[in-house]
Each structure stands twice: as structure tokens, then as C-alpha cells.
Amino acid sequence: MNSCRICAGPLDEFLDLGRQPLSDAFRLPNDTRDEFFFELRVGLCRSCTMVQLIDEVPREHMFHEDYPYHSSGSSAMREHFTGTARYLLDTELRGPDAFAVELGCNDGVMLRTISEAGVRHLGVEPSGGVARLARGKGIRVRTAFFEEETARDIAATEGRADVVYAANTLCHIPYLDSVFRGLDAVLKPTGVFVFEDPYLGDIVDRTAFDQIYDEHYYFFTARSVRDLARRHGFELVDVRRLPVHGGEVRYTLARAGQREPSPAVAELLAEERTRRLHELDTLRSFASRVETVRADLVALLERLRAEGSRVVAYGATAKSATVTNFCGIGTELIPFVCDTTPAKQGRLTPGAHIPVRESAEFAAPYPDYALLFAWNHAAEIMSNERDFRASGGKWILYVPDVHIV
Incomplete structure (x- = not known):
């Protein structure tokens, strides 16, 4: 039985997001070194109710000289x-x-x-x-x-x-x-x-x-x-x-x-x-909805590909690593992702190895659809990219469920 890092109480696992890379480890295309992976599992402590990861990644792997988030x-x-x-x-x-x-x-x-x-x-x-x-x-x-x-x-x-x-x-x-x-x-x-x-x-x-x-x-x-x-x-x-x-x-x-x-x-x-936020049934219901989002997102991207629509992603966020690796989304569905962060441009996303390009390439030409990984900045991004909507482009979001706007 896994134990809580706070009180040593028993942890009940309620979500397994599978084998995941370091979320901010954007690789150069010619980097052939082995990539670090770990199991992304989440548990609830029966004693103190702290929700936490079950497997810990060494801090030096994540926070280092080249940490790209600003x-x-x-x-x-x-x-x-x-x-x-x-x-x-x-x-x-x-x-x-x-x-x-x-x-x-x-x-x-x-x-x-x-x-x-x-x-x-x-x-x-x-x-x-x-x-x-x-x-x-x-x-x-x-x-x-x-x-x-x-x-x-x-x-x-x-x-x-x-x-x-x-x-x-x-x-x-x-x-x-x-x-x-x-x-x-x-x-x-x-x-x-x-x-x-x-x-x-x-x-x-x-x-x-x-x-x-x-x-x-x-x-x-x-x-x-x-x-x-x-x-x-x-x-x-x-x-x-x-x-x-x-x-x-x-x-x-x-x-x-x-x-x-x-x-x-x-x-x-x-x-x-x-x-009932601290009850296992509530968190297991959340995990069930996560599985639904995965199935719906992959089905949508596969349908759009079959119809000949061009889809790219926007925002090479740390959290997008969870989405691409959990859902099995690679370059066959998303050929590249645009991002404004120079430190990420010209690199590959963790695990899925989707190329990261500068935001100027988003309009060269505009895609039919854009999968918005940076959904928490949706208002700012959609305002900045008004011409995308004016050209007929549509945004794909997956929070709280898969939908097109």
C-alpha cells in the first residue's frame, strides 16, 4: 500500500494517466538521448484527505538551468x-x-x-x-x-x-x-x-x-x-x-x-x-469523465483527419504533455503546435515529439481547426487570434468536455 507524504496514511489510487514524460522537457530534433518517463498516478489519502501523485519525480529533473516556463x-x-x-x-x-x-x-x-x-x-x-x-x-x-x-x-x-x-x-x-x-x-x-x-x-x-x-x-x-x-x-x-x-x-x-x-x-x-470532494466515489467519477474526454477527443481528431481538415495545436504548455501522451496524440493527428515561447520553438514536445513552431506560422496559412492546449488563456489567445476566426477557423477545446467553438 502506498502511503501519504503528509501523514503516512494509506493512499487510494483513483486515476492512472499512464506512462508520461517530464512535462517541460522539450527536446531538440537531433537529441537521441533516452527520455525520462514515469507512471502518472493519483491517490487520495484516507487519513488527511490530501490528493497527491503516487510516484515522485526527482526535483532536479524538473527545475534546472533550462526550465522554459516564464x-x-x-x-x-x-x-x-x-x-x-x-x-x-x-x-x-x-x-x-x-x-x-x-x-x-x-x-x-x-x-x-x-x-x-x-x-x-x-x-x-x-x-x-x-x-x-x-x-x-x-x-x-x-x-x-x-x-x-x-x-x-x-x-x-x-x-x-x-x-x-x-x-x-x-x-x-x-x-x-x-x-x-x-x-x-x-x-x-x-x-x-x-x-x-x-x-x-x-x-x-x-x-x-x-x-x-x-x-x-x-x-x-x-x-x-x-x-x-x-x-x-x-x-x-x-x-x-x-x-x-x-x-x-x-x-x-x-x-x-x-x-x-x-x-x-x-x-x-x-x-x-x-x-463530497474528499470522497473516493467523487474522484472515481471524475476519473470516469477523464476517460470519456480521451475517447471523444481522439475520435474527433481522427474524424477531422478523415474528412481532410487541417488541424494544428496552439500552446505548447506543460499540461499538454499529459493530454498528448495519455490520449496517444502524435504528428499523425497534430503536425505541429504553435507557441510564443522562444525557448520551446524549434523543439519537440515531450513524449509525443510534436514540433513546436513560432506563433507566426499559425497564419501561414491558417488551419481549419486549432486544438487549444492553453485553454486557461483562452480569452487572451482568442482575442489575439481574431483573424483565425474571421478566416473561418474553429477552436477545439476539451475542458470541461470536447467541443468546438
Whole structure:
């Protein structure tokens, strides 16, 4: 029996997405090295209700010098992180010599606003390439994984923080015991830990199975976060639903007894109970819908090919690796995928080896259909690609089900 990384309780597997590659390992066409694969299985802990991957991928395989994702690559996300920074400046960073630490600061998109406000800050980012981009914007960054030892050194050399923030980072880290010992070391007694990650409730509602890939180890709920925090002397004191990345929740943790939990915490906990979100039957029903989406998507692509329609994909996202490899989609159905990220262009997608081309090739000429892997940025992308629709082109989406728009 597999055991939970949080409480050592038994895990019940409810979804198997098969043999998967590293989601951000885009290969050069002439790269003949063996590709890393692992089994992408998901389980529910019977004891603490934490949903998590059953097999762990070594962190060095995922977060390294050439990590290709840039947080500032989307205008919607730039706006979101600017708003987040202003929220922290207005609430937690108002005192003299305020200090903010960000885990997984990526290219510095959030901390830039903190820096421009003159507030002391430090980013902790293990991927060297994006860390250099942040430094180029004037952000102070330590290239390291955040864990207890890192945090103690930061506290000793920089002082303790008013706020530690993380976006789409905590769910990547299996070893949360060390992270929470680090938070205890680096936060001031009245400091808070604020983090936002994909919300299991939205993943289930939208059948968004592509949110499950190697980098996303945990899938949080208010209940599982509350239990996790209590194990380490913290308390969940606020939650806020966010529309970004297909649905996230921003959680705020404080040391036990320091702050009164907001009504939003009890409201979300009650909603999760009503929805039976932590019950195995609910998650198995989700897994059944995933199988339906796979069958429907492959059937649609095969029908369009038989009819002579030209189909390409848009957005070489990390989550698209889950879709292509789980569904068995290769170049016979999708000849290439367009993406705006220079680091991915000219490479092949993980596992499926679909060529990634620059977005200019999307219009040379326009395809009949475009499979939108970056569905969480649909509004921004469809607005930017209005001419595609004007030419008669149609978008294919698979969240929450397979449909054409």
C-alpha cells in the first residue's frame, strides 16, 4: 500500500494517466538521448484527505538551468501578479523595514512591483535561467530550493520575513515537512505564508485532467491545507478563489492563535463537505469523465483527419504533455503546435515529439481547426487570434468536455 507524504496514511489510487514524460522537457530534433518517463498516478489519502501523485519525480529533473516556463509570458498573468503584489503591499508589507520572500519567484514578475515600491525582498528560485532574468529586472534572488536549511540561512543573513509568498510552487514540493520547518524559521511571529495553487474542486468540476503532471505533486483543498497547516503549528486563516490558471485558491496561513480565521474559510470548508470532494466515489467519477474526454477527443481528431481538415495545436504548455501522451496524440493527428515561447520553438514536445513552431506560422496559412492546449488563456489567445476566426477557423477545446467553438 502506498502511503501519504503528509501523514503516512494509506493512499487510494483513483486515476492512472499512464506512462508520461517530464512535462517541460522539450527536446531538440537531433537529441537521441533516452527520455525520462514515469507512471502518472493519483491517490487520495484516507487519513488527511490530501490528493497527491503516487510516484515522485526527482526535483532536479524538473527545475534546472533550462526550465522554459516564464511567469510573465501572459499579459493576464502579469496583471494578476501586479495585483497580488499591490495586495501584499497594502496588507502585510506596511511596516518599517518590511521584508517579503517569494518561493519560486521565476522571472520576478511579482517581486518587481515589490521592488519598485522600495520594499526589501528576496526571491528563492532553483532554476538558474529564470533566476537570471529576475536579477536582470533588479530583483534580489537566491538560486536554491526552499527547505529548512535555506530558510534558516535567510533568517540569519536577511532577518525574518513579514510574508512568504508562493504561486504555483508549493504544489510542486513533495517534502512539505522541511518547507514548513523553514517557514517557522524565516517568518516573524506575526508573519503569514500566502500561497496560491490549482484547486482540486475546479479540476474536478472542469474535468481538467491536464492540470495533473509531474510538477504538480499535490492538489489542494481548504480541508487538506487546514490539516497540513495544523500539523506544523499553523492555521488556515483565509482563502480566496482565483480565476487564473483554470481555477486556483489563494490560502493564507498564520501561526496558531495569531489571527482569527475569516468567514471565507468556513464557507469553503462547508462547500467541500456538501460536494463530497474528499470522497473516493467523487474522484472515481471524475476519473470516469477523464476517460470519456480521451475517447471523444481522439475520435474527433481522427474524424477531422478523415474528412481532410487541417488541424494544428496552439500552446505548447506543460499540461499538454499529459493530454498528448495519455490520449496517444502524435504528428499523425497534430503536425505541429504553435507557441510564443522562444525557448520551446524549434523543439519537440515531450513524449509525443510534436514540433513546436513560432506563433507566426499559425497564419501561414491558417488551419481549419486549432486544438487549444492553453485553454486557461483562452480569452487572451482568442482575442489575439481574431483573424483565425474571421478566416473561418474553429477552436477545439476539451475542458470541461470536447467541443468546438
